[in-house]
Amino acid sequence: MATREGDRAGSVADRRRRGRRRFRPCDRPDACCGAGVQPSRNPHQLSAADQAAVVAFVASLGPGPAIPDADLVGAQVAQGGLLFRENCAACHQAGGAGAVLSAGRSAPSLAQTPPTQILEAMIVGPGAMPVFSGLDESDRLDVAAYVRSLGTGGDPGGASLGRVGPVAEGLAVWAAGLAPLVAATWWVTRPKRARRGSPS
């Protein structure tokens, strides 16, 4: 088993905070879901205190990165945006909506992800996510600040349509644009009743 740096406290905390992960056993790993299983966000099974206790115990077993300090004061959001688009958007999508990967896995939406988890994920690379050890601490804080800005910035143009881009826009234009107008053409051309007998 290839040991990755950071496969210790940070990653344990990372898993705990996401709630218990269910690893669905795959009978035919080559066929049904490739080589992998997709972890999902589930309800927490442990209290915050219990989580902290487990993290402390695992951390005591050996060296590993500490839980990062998500102090985003002074982080450069715009710099984080550049790094996000260069490194993260290919999987998590430019708006942080998440997207599909190969082998039956997907990159989760970042809308609900707190900064600490963003930082941990960049350090340990949970699941199929690569490790971003090439980014230093201030880079990672910038990225976390940018991700937070995606969640707090709102959508100035109106409903976000899931931020999945032109696919949702295309569906919307047929369903909310053309369909009502086509319905209107029926109303416009509906023949009048009881007109024939009116005096002229």
Next chain:
Amino acid sequence: MSDTRPAPVDVIRSATERTGTTGGLARALDKVFPRHASFLWGEIALYCFVVLLASGTYLALFFDASQAPTTYDGPYGPLQGVEVSHAYASVMRLSFEVRAGLVIRQIHHWAALLFVASIVLHMMRVFFTGAFRKPREINWVLGCTLLLLGLAMGFTGYSLPDDSLSGTGLRIADSVVLSIPVAGEWVSSLLFGGSWPSTIIVSRLFPIHVFVLPLALLGLIGGHLALVWRQKHTQFDGPGRTEDNVVGERVWPGFAMKSIGMLSLTAGTLAALGGFAQINPIWLYGPYDPAASSADAQPDWYIGWLEGALRLMPPLEIRAFGYTVPNPFFPGVLLPGLMFGALYGVPWIERRFTQDHRVHHLLDRPRDAPVRTAIGVAALSVVGVLLLAGAQDVIADTLSVPLATVRRLLQIGLLLVPAASGWFTFRLARSLARRDDPSVVEIRRGDSGGYAERPEASSR
């Protein structure tokens, strides 16, 4: 008509002394348009174009087509200090600083999507009712060209803001151009100026988008409408309606009011979309960077079928005699070429098989021409599967199905769905037509051994 008062004669005199148009104008006002909901779908497209011209003119007043770099210093925090092009910065300024700029920009983009959607719906109506038959072949060709120009209009507009989606789309377009045998490298070099990322493409697309294509569209729309006017509108069969008349509403005032009403409804629907539904949030996509592509990188829906074709294409290319025909050529050039070729040829292809050289002003119902209807549905299902393929990543993510599974299903679907839908449509249309046809009777052998006619046909 109850009390209609005569219009002021001296005004008419004064106008016609200068223009000489009395007779023509009177005939125009008395012209009759048949009533049917589907006859207004082309008008939706026309009025989208009106909205596009109006909103686009406003946008053009603020747009800067330069790709020279500048530093963004507007009010959108997450991009402050980022190096962007002047084009991108001007669209950001339009979206965040020009009052009402964002809503008009969004109306423009929604109108572009609706423009093509309503053209497609209108063409479906024309196809499935056989309205392209003699004497309307020329207008079918004009309509196909309008569709092509609509796609070009949409793609050039999509490419102007110089955001990440724009640049990614242009990069893909460039690789499709590069894939053209013999001429591809030259055409690419002439279009994009030789190097990637192109620093001149936005300034080239701008005059094409705001001058060349709109002018062509205006001219062809004029011709399209003039032919409709001259040939008079088709109508469905019905009481009192024949090949030799038009039954419906006079242009003035009833039809004109309804038509202007449709303009208002179209523009109002687009305004609601522009105000309440965000479209193309370029601040999320960021400026174009050739080293960064986002997931869910999609074109607007009307190019989605081409994107889908690129995605479903098996990994094949031709290498021979030291030359290459790259993979994107087949789905990106050959396939749309064949599809549009077939679309343009519809009136002549059908005539080749039906040998029908008569003039038609009465429309078919889809069931009246089961083969045509089946072919149309099959062709549409090809486009439909390709459109789904253009969204295969979103579909896989939304349904939590592996990407490879979605791709394989769509590849199989591309082969099976047209045949299945065509066959099913043919059976359905034929059975509907038989049910309606009073001359079709079912003859059964009765219990006593004799034959008897059943009043209602129930054959399948």
Next chain:
Amino acid sequence: MNDRRGALFGFGLSAVGSVGFVIAYWTDAGSRWLGAALSAALLGFGVGLISWSKAIDDGDAVEQRHSLAADDAEVDALSASLSRTSELTDRRSLLAAVGAAVVALGAMIVVPLRSLGPRPKGIGATPWRAGRRLVTSDGRPVDPGRVGADGLLTVYPEGAQQDGNGAVIVVRLPVEQLSRRTIDGGAVDGIVAYSKICTHAGCAVGLFQADSRRPDVIHRLLCPCHQSEFDPADGARPVAGPATRSLAQLPLTVDADGNLVATDGFDRPVGPASWTWP
């Protein structure tokens, strides 16, 4: 609601919407209010006009169609006019001359299009040369320690960071999982570098799926545009999707300062293929 009342309602709504739009504009109320007011103004006007039109509708009118075809006399007249064309077509030599002139005119008009672009050359060329260092977008060189196990980094050729073809992804995989040709292609301690420009349609292949932990071992590069997949452990050969060619591998070594550096350029052009490619 009868049509008369519908018309009254529509025009009333329209007026309210128009006033609302002006107020929304004046108070800078944002795009939602502007859109709401504008759509009320326009939808109301449309409903008003159409309802009014329905209110005064007194049933169908009938108009006769006339054949578009000309009668024989008209056809003959046009035919006679056109027959004068033969005065031109009878002069074969002049006809050939005018044809040649027209072709020449057309060719002349097309020629200035040549100014649009340079002769195509160096499609797929990159600034990568032997000895050029790998730098991140902030210009810092990369020491191998920055690329952890299952790590991903986007780098650029030093001094030519803006080049559209130069972007490279650096990933680190377990050495024992690398194929022979990948190691021979210039890997350093499990670190391999590939062109980030997709060989299919030129998008940036930024999606690296990495998990070296059994039983879910997976290493995949995936292009977000058309979902081509490449195997980074085996020379980034295409394994799924439409791509037909591997991503070009950049041979690496470590220089005296301990930073990653290219030992050579790419052995082939990067990005989407074209006619003259082998």
